[in-house]
Amino acid sequence: MRLLLVEDDSLLGDGIRAGLRQSGYTVDWLKDGRAAQLALESEPYDLMVLDLGLPRVSGLDLLKWLRERGAELPVLILTARDTVQDRVNGLDCGADDYLVKPFDLDELAARLRALLRRRSGRAEPLLRHGELVLDPASHEVKMADRKVDLSSREYAILLVLLENRGRIQSREQLEHSLYGWDGEVESNAVEVHIHHLRRKLGSELIRTVRGVGYVIEKDRQ
């Protein structure tokens, strides 16, 4: 899952980035609203964590701009302003959730999972596909009640494909959600991870559409 973090405080930004990476997100971190606008125009993100007191373009203005463009990207606001009026303003500007500083990393991660779940129209926290069960909270994957050990990259790819069942994900899209801007992408890394996933979960699960990308098909429940 690729997440955009917009936070101007360097210590806090560094901490959130590290914490969300531990939770398996690919995190791009920007420190001002203008840079965030540029990034949102060019990159596909699954989630945004937004501080309100930002230089250049404020968090609320960024949020309004985003919603005016019709983007449905789930947005969680982080802020030191905690009055009811502040919360109402944030939610009315198009935020999906609200967290007041200081907060707990586990709570932040849980709220982000809930946002993703709601975006894909699920109420159940677990992702199920036939005999395959993925728990986004614990990062556990089970096949026919048997635990399957996956590397963090393999897990990330599986999560993206499961969240987007029926929609083909290109190799570039998968690379982005794995590495963001920071990591160095090896040319065949995605193919290698897909290969490992098929070995661990069965070759039927992930289908290749030649020249386009990969997909887990719908309706195999």
Next chain:
Amino acid sequence: MNAAPSSLRLRLLLMMLAVTLTVWTVTGVMSYREAHHEIDELLDAQLARSARILLAQVGQEPDDVEIEYETEFHKYERKIAFQVWDDAGKLLLRSATAPTQPLSEERNGFSEKHHAEKLWRVFSLWNADHQLLVQVGERHEVRDELVEALTHRLLYPLVLGIPLLALLIWLAIGKSLAPLRRIAFEVADRAPQNLQPLQAGSAPDEIRPLVAALNGLLGRLDAALESERRFTADAAHELRTPLAALKTQAQVALRASAEEERRHALQQVLEGADRATHLVIQLLTLARLDPGAAPPQLAPLALRPLLVECAALLAPGALEKNLELSVAEGDATVRGDAAMLGVLLRNLLDNAIRYTPGGGWVSVAIRGTADGTLLEVCDNGPGVAAEERERVLQRFYRVLGNEAEGSGLGLSIVGRIAELHGATLELAESEGGGLAVRVVFPPVTKQTDMLRIRQAGTIGIPTSSGE
């Protein structure tokens, strides 16, 4: 309202009564004397006229020596007497009320004499043609009675009027003092947090200054409280971010599986603690410089030793960033508080070092000028845009896009200390394109006067870059 001895109403009443009575008494005494004199004149004139009329009547021979009036026409008639004497001193004619001895030894004009223990006022008239002496007398007590009666008639209404007058004065004063009572009631009835101005309304001119003074005080209180509330809210808000950073980094460290990741997170925890500490120290410094706090004790002191001490303290940080920190020659004496000026210098130097990128320079100079003593801290950092120069003096305002992490309080503290020293603070562009901060202290002799004016007139932190 209580009629206690300290009551304004009672005091006014007593004073007005005392003044009225004094005026009445003086007027009464003067009227008495005046009336006495006029009555004397009037009755003397009557005596004289009676004598002349009598003289005109006694041209012919009188039948009888004694004349008895048959009826008394007036109660004063008995107290009037006359005698007519011939040249030889023989009593030709007299009234029944008159004695047989001469009423007076005088042969002409007014005189006074006792007969049968009564004092008589007598007019004697000698007529040379008829060789007759006419004497008309009147008992002196008539005059006293007349004056007494007149005075009584005058005094009775006044004496009876005193209680009525007191009552009217009492009511009038009460009515006049009603606005004062209303204002007192309004103030007493207020909730402590209600600092709205009082309504002067129909208050008389004498009470308006009091209302205005009270409203001024309320206004200043309100401003001070509002500034305090805002400060507390801002401070709490500013502490949330460093606390969030601390908590997040600590959680990252706890979760980290790799040693390097944990070390990094713990380093960040330390840095976060340092930053929060710095913020708290700055907040405390600002709180101690609060307008409500005691004014500083200013004494003449040399600026340079303080500056050198500060520069030495902060030099390691500058060296670490490879900054060239220099203190120019020159010194001057200002009236100041050494501890406060130390905080001012530390904040100015710390700001310059913090915001100037590595490889740059920071220079400090002290110069005597026509306006006083100039302390100037220059750098070749990013500077502050002209339109932002006023706002950076506000609390918690940071210039956007700065990588350096500050509390946003440094220049507020500097501004407040400058204000307490009667100095002006000005931001400008330095020669190197960075920021020049100029603090101008007034000349040592003038400083005290300026301070008095400033401390009397202002509350809060000035945004005085354009002064």
